Amino acid sequence: MAHAYTPGLKVTANSIVKKERRLPIKGKVLVKVGDEVTASNIVATTSLPGNVEPLNLAGKLGVPPSDIREYLVKTEGDSLEEGEIIAKTRGLFGLFKTVIKSPIKGTLENISDITGQLILRAPPKKVEIDAYIDGKVVEVIENEGVVIETVATFVQGIFGIGGEAKGVIKKIASSPDDVISTDMIKKEHEGKILIGGSFVDSNTLKQAAKYGVSGIVVGGIDDQDLRNFLGYDIGVAITGSEDIGVTLVITEGFGKMNMAERTFELLCAQDGKKASINGATQIRAGVLRPEIVIPLPGEKPEEIEQESKGLEIGYPIRVIREPHFGAMGKVSELPPELQQIETEAKVRILGVELEDGSKIALPRANVEMIEE
Amino acid sequence: MGNKEINAILATDCGSTTTKAILIEKKNGEYRLVVRGEAPTTVEAPFEDVTKGVLNAIREVEELADKEILAGEKIITPRVGERKGVDLYISTSSAGGGLQMMVAGVVKTMTAESAARAALGAGAIVMETIASNDGRLTYEKIELIRKLRPDMILLSGGIDGGTVKHVVELAEIIGAADPKPRFGTGYNLPVIYAGNKDAQDSIKENLEKKTDLSIVDNLRPLLEMENLEPARREIHDLFMEHVMAHAPGYKKLMNWTKVPIMPTPGAVGLLIKTIAENEKIQVIGVDIGGATTDIFSVFQKIFNRTVSANLGMSYSISNVLVEAGVENIMRWVPFKVDRKYLRNMIKNKMIRPTTIPQTLKGLQLEQAIAREALRLAFVQHKSMAVGLKGIQQERTISDAFSQSATGASLVDMMHLDLVVGSGGALSHAPRRNQAAFMVIDGFLPEGVTRLAVDSIFMMPQLGVLSTVNEKAATEVFDKDCLIRLGTCIAPVGNGKEGRPCVTVSLEDKKIEVNYRDMVLIPLSVGEKKEVIITPTKSFDVGAGKGKQLKTLVDGGIVGLIIDARGRPFELPEDNSKRIELLTRWNNALAIYPEKM
Numbered sequence: 001m002a003h004a005y006t007p008g009l010k011v012t013a014n015s016i017v018k019k020e021r022r023l024p025i026k027g028k029v030l031v032k033v034g035d036e037v038t039a040s041n042i043v044a045t046t047s048l049p050g051n052v053e054p055l056n057l058a059g060k061l062g063v064p065p066s067d068i069r070e071y072l073v074k075t076e077g078d079s080l081e082e083g084e085i086i087a088k089t090r091g092l093f094g095l096f097k098t099v100i101k102s103p104i105k106g107t108l109e110n111i112s113d114i115t116g117q118l119i120l121r122a123p124p125k126k127v128e129i130d131a132y133i134d135g136k137v138v139e140v141i142e143n144e145g146v147v148i149e150t151v152a153t154f155v156q157g158i159f160g161i162g163g164e165a166k167g168v169i170k171k172i173a174s175s176p177d178d179v180i181s182t183d184m185i186k187k188e189h190e191g192k193i194l195i196g197g198s199f200v201d202s203n204t205l206k207q208a209a210k211y212g213v214s215g216i217v218v219g220g221i222d223d224q225d226l227r228n229f230l231g232y233d234i235g236v237a238i239t240g241s242e243d244i245g246v247t248l249v250i251t252e253g254f255g256k257m258n259m260a261e262r263t264f265e266l267l268c269a270q271d272g273k274k275a276s277i278n279g280a281t282q283i284r285a286g287v288l289r290p291e292i293v294i295p296l297p298g299e300k301p302e303e304i305e306q307e308s309k310g311l312e313i314g315y316p317i318r319v320i321r322e323p324h325f326g327a328m329g330k331v332s333e334l335p336p337e338l339q340q341i342e343t344e345a346k347v348r349i350l351g352v353e354l355e356d357g358s359k360i361a362l363p364r365a366n367v368e369m370i371e372e
Numbered sequence: 373m374g375n376k377e378i379n380a381i382l383a384t385d386c387g388s389t390t391t392k393a394i395l396i397e398k399k400n401g402e403y404r405l406v407v408r409g410e411a412p413t414t415v416e417a418p419f420e421d422v423t424k425g426v427l428n429a430i431r432e433v434e435e436l437a438d439k440e441i442l443a444g445e446k447i448i449t450p451r452v453g454e455r456k457g458v459d460l461y462i463s464t465s466s467a468g469g470g471l472q473m474m475v476a477g478v479v480k481t482m483t484a485e486s487a488a489r490a491a492l493g494a495g496a497i498v499m500e501t502i503a504s505n506d507g508r509l510t511y512e513k514i515e516l517i518r519k520l521r522p523d524m525i526l527l528s529g530g531i532d533g534g535t536v537k538h539v540v541e542l543a544e545i546i547g548a549a550d551p552k553p554r555f556g557t558g559y560n561l562p563v564i565y566a567g568n569k570d571a572q573d574s575i576k577e578n579l580e581k582k583t584d585l586s587i588v589d590n591l592r593p594l595l596e597m598e599n600l601e602p603a604r605r606e607i608h609d610l611f612m613e614h615v616m617a618h619a620p621g622y623k624k625l626m627n628w629t630k631v632p633i634m635p636t637p638g639a640v641g642l643l644i645k646t647i648a649e650n651e652k653i654q655v656i657g658v659d660i661g662g663a664t665t666d667i668f669s670v671f672q673k674i675f676n677r678t679v680s681a682n683l684g685m686s687y688s689i690s691n692v693l694v695e696a697g698v699e700n701i702m703r704w705v706p707f708k709v710d711r712k713y714l715r716n717m718i719k720n721k722m723i724r725p726t727t728i729p730q731t732l733k734g735l736q737l738e739q740a741i742a743r744e745a746l747r748l749a750f751v752q753h754k755s756m757a758v759g760l761k762g763i764q765q766e767r768t769i770s771d772a773f774s775q776s777a778t779g780a781s782l783v784d785m786m787h788l789d790l791v792v793g794s795g796g797a798l799s800h801a802p803r804r805n806q807a808a809f810m811v812i813d814g815f816l817p818e819g820v821t822r823l824a825v826d827s828i829f830m831m832p833q834l835g836v837l838s839t840v841n842e843k844a845a846t847e848v849f850d851k852d853c854l855i856r857l858g859t860c861i862a863p864v865g866n867g868k869e870g871r872p873c874v875t876v877s878l879e880d881k882k883i884e885v886n887y888r889d890m891v892l893i894p895l896s897v898g899e900k901k902e903v904i905i906t907p908t909k910s911f912d913v914g915a916g917k918g919k920q921l922k923t924l925v926d927g928g929i930v931g932l933i934i935d936a937r938g939r940p941f942e943l944p945e946d947n948s949k950r951i952e953l954l955t956r957w958n959n960a961l962a963i964y965p966e967k968m
Binding site: 237 | 549715
């Protein structure tokens with residue numbers, strides 16, 4: 001492939017961030033273009049069809065399915081209160097009547113003469129979506145949702161768990177290689193998004209969840225700790241729906257990994273500011289990465305997003321596989337021909353000048369561009 | 373379509389990450405692969421148009437072959453002279469997650485299982501199987517159907533003329549769930565009914581208004597009979613009409629080709645079936661991808677396909693760890709490895725799926741994981757590729773002794789003739805010996821078995837080509853696609869290490885192999901030699917314990933592999949003994965560079 005490279009994660013100080021907020025099914029949009037919203041404002045709402053409750057009427061009455069209509073006092077489409085009579089038998093001389101009551105409030109949706117089953121449906125459930133970030137409504141997707149825009153510091157992580165959360169940024173590590181330990185998580189961190197260094201373990205995460213910390217951003221975590229914290233192994237990287245009390249965003253990878261200096265500095269510079277965080281990660285198709293958005297109200301964007309052109313000499317890169325995992329450098333050479341590496345595979349390589357001045361050659365697939 | 377005028381064929385396969393294009397031309401009366409190009413698939417944002425990736429892949433073909441195939445965004449057909457256009461364009465697709473189906477049947481081990489086989493055979497991923505007797509309560513089934521957003525549902529149940537109540541109940545459940553299709557809300561979900569014909573009217577009543585219902589012949593008309601083809605054909609038609617037509621850019625792509633676009637695994641399956649039919653052999657095909665592992669088999673002329681949706685080498689690599697367990701992966705690694713390191717390495721590959729092993733140790737770890745992915749996918753395949761369950765069997769005295777139950781697996785390793793491997797881990801292994809060894813460890817063939825790999829993964833394109841021009845598909849498959857690795861001889865039985873296991877006589881050579889040893893004998897591609905295989909009394913190579921077998925073996929890039937490690941195969945639990953054995957076998961088969 002002509003452009004074999006991995007686009008990097010976005011780490012920007014001051015750029016335009018747009019977030020689409022869409023309902024799962026069509027509904028009502030509550031705001032209009034130009035409205036200023038805060039992260040917790042409800043922007044759209046809808047009703048999901050209620051749960052279904054089957055009722056085996058023929059079985060309960062002890063009659064053939066084809067006869068159930070004779071005993072029904074309600075018909076398809078009728079609304080029902082919980083405990084309201086749906087069907088009854090006449091009994092013997094008015095005695096020994098069997099009465100079937102509705103187990104739920106809702107409507108009678110379907111009557112089957114073949115299976116003798118009734119389908120009851122509970123009232124619709126209300127679903128609301130909030131703005132997620134402070135900003136301005138720039139687009140209304142009719143009956144479906146909105147697009148919110150803001151100028152913000154925007155940092156993408158490589159992997160996360162836990163869904164959307166909001167909080168104030170609080171730096172707790174003094175350098176990108178600091179390990180976050182249990183004693184660094186305090187009661188006053190409730191509702192905060194904590195910025196750590198290189199590593200967090202499961203006990204520290206449990207402590208954070210206990211104190212109601214909104215989110216933790218850190219360089220790395222051991223897979224075993226992630227398992228200990230979640231109680232299960234993550235098989236496929238589709239996350240975001242975990243109910244764990246705290247949202248975690250890993251910026252570098254698995255293991256103890258220093259947070260990239262620039263990421264650390266950008267996040268720490270916003271200490272005390274309100275932010276939104278989301279751990280949702282989906283690597284296959286669509287590539288959803290976890291993120292931290294720190295709106296900067298009133299500021300003008302300095303960085304204009306440019307489409308990645310691919311690798312070029314002089315571009316900053318990060319090594320994303322062993323050996324040299326995590327090392328940063330600049331592209332120094334891009335030989336076009338395939339070269340044999342230690343595994344004997346013939347691959348496209350690139351030359352990299354690392355930050356310490358040493359030069360190495362790597363498969364192009366094993367570096368990612370640092371997008372600024 | 374007459375084959376006479378077809379001299380240049382362009383075929384594409386739109387995979388979930390890469391779109392591959394191949395150009396086939398007829399030269400000196402023979403169809404051969406000319407070049408192959410590839411480009412990233414463009415189904416997802418920001419492109420959301422599959423044809424962009426197709427055009428990029430074709431442009432690479434144009435450059436490499438120095439030909440003009442495109443006029444703007446149109447494929448030039450038919451060919452004009454030697455350098456312009458092609459006579460035929462065909463395509464397969466698994467982009468956008470492939471074809472995702474839910475199946476439902478009355479009895480879990482009977483109609484529901486038949487329905488799953490029909491869907492898998494058509495190239496679908498079966499997201500969930502629902503049965504009247506699956507142990508779920510009705511509301512749980514409804515919840516489940518609502519949560520899944522399949523591309524299609526296949527409903528079956530009841531033999532023709534049997535009871536209708538249960539299958540109608542399933543239809544009511546589907547109706548109550550009111551499922552929505554995966555791609556948007558602008559159309560109704562396709563539901564295929566292939567059950568008891570007496571229930572057709574009631575099914576219509578329940579589902580016709582809520583879904584896009586189509587009715588085909590019962591896939592289990594009698595208890596003793598499966599009739600999967602009508603359902604499979606309908607799945608293919610609906611895949612084109614509904615799923616593909618709603619995926620970004622496919623309407624355009626469908627207009628470019630007169631031949632229906634096939635789901636990628638459906639096309640590979642067709643090719644495997646064709647090989648088995650033409651050569652009258654029992655075949656296993658495997659495609660180990662980044663997200664899924666597909667296995668195809670033909671035993672006793674019965675075709676089966678399974679897809680292990682979450683066993684793969686990049687996106688799903690972490691799930692291999694979850695399902696196999698750390699111990700099972702570590703047992704294949706020929707050096708001491710720290711458990712924590714291995715877990716982190718696997719997760720790092722999951723989050724950065726496009727990286728490749730750069731060190732030999734990294735490669736060995738990935739190949740250890742591939743062995744487990746193959747093994748687990750094969751376990752699933754064996755449990756699905758079974759005879760019909762719940763039917764009466766006529767038994768002879770000898771059957772009564774063997775106590776074979778109905779629904780026994782059709783997969784019979786001793787009678788397996790050929791294994792064809794494909795997918796990155798096998799097709800792109802730096803040494804072909806590594807591919808051969810991974811296939812042997814993953815599948816554990818018994819007796820005499822030929823091994824091959826797909827050179828550059830073009831089986832999907834050749835599969836769909838076989839529907840319109842079998843000659844071209846066969847010739848290219850034979851000459852350019854299939855790389856013959858050689859033959860594996862693996863005696864069944866166990867003995868004592870260091871004691872004789874088998875003797876193989878080849879021409880004037882006599883090779884004695886001890887139990888737990890492996891030997892590689894050079895035998896080149898195209899060579900076919902007669903061998904006499906004499907196992908010792910506890911071992912069987914196909915003729916019975918201790919019985920001699922005279923047979924022909926095929927050579928290949930790797931050669932003739934004698935695997936005397938025994939079947940069932942077990943690795944010692946003692947770590948240093950295990951590492952010593954793995955190293956010995958790796959050296960015997962020249963798996964890795966000598967410095968290891």
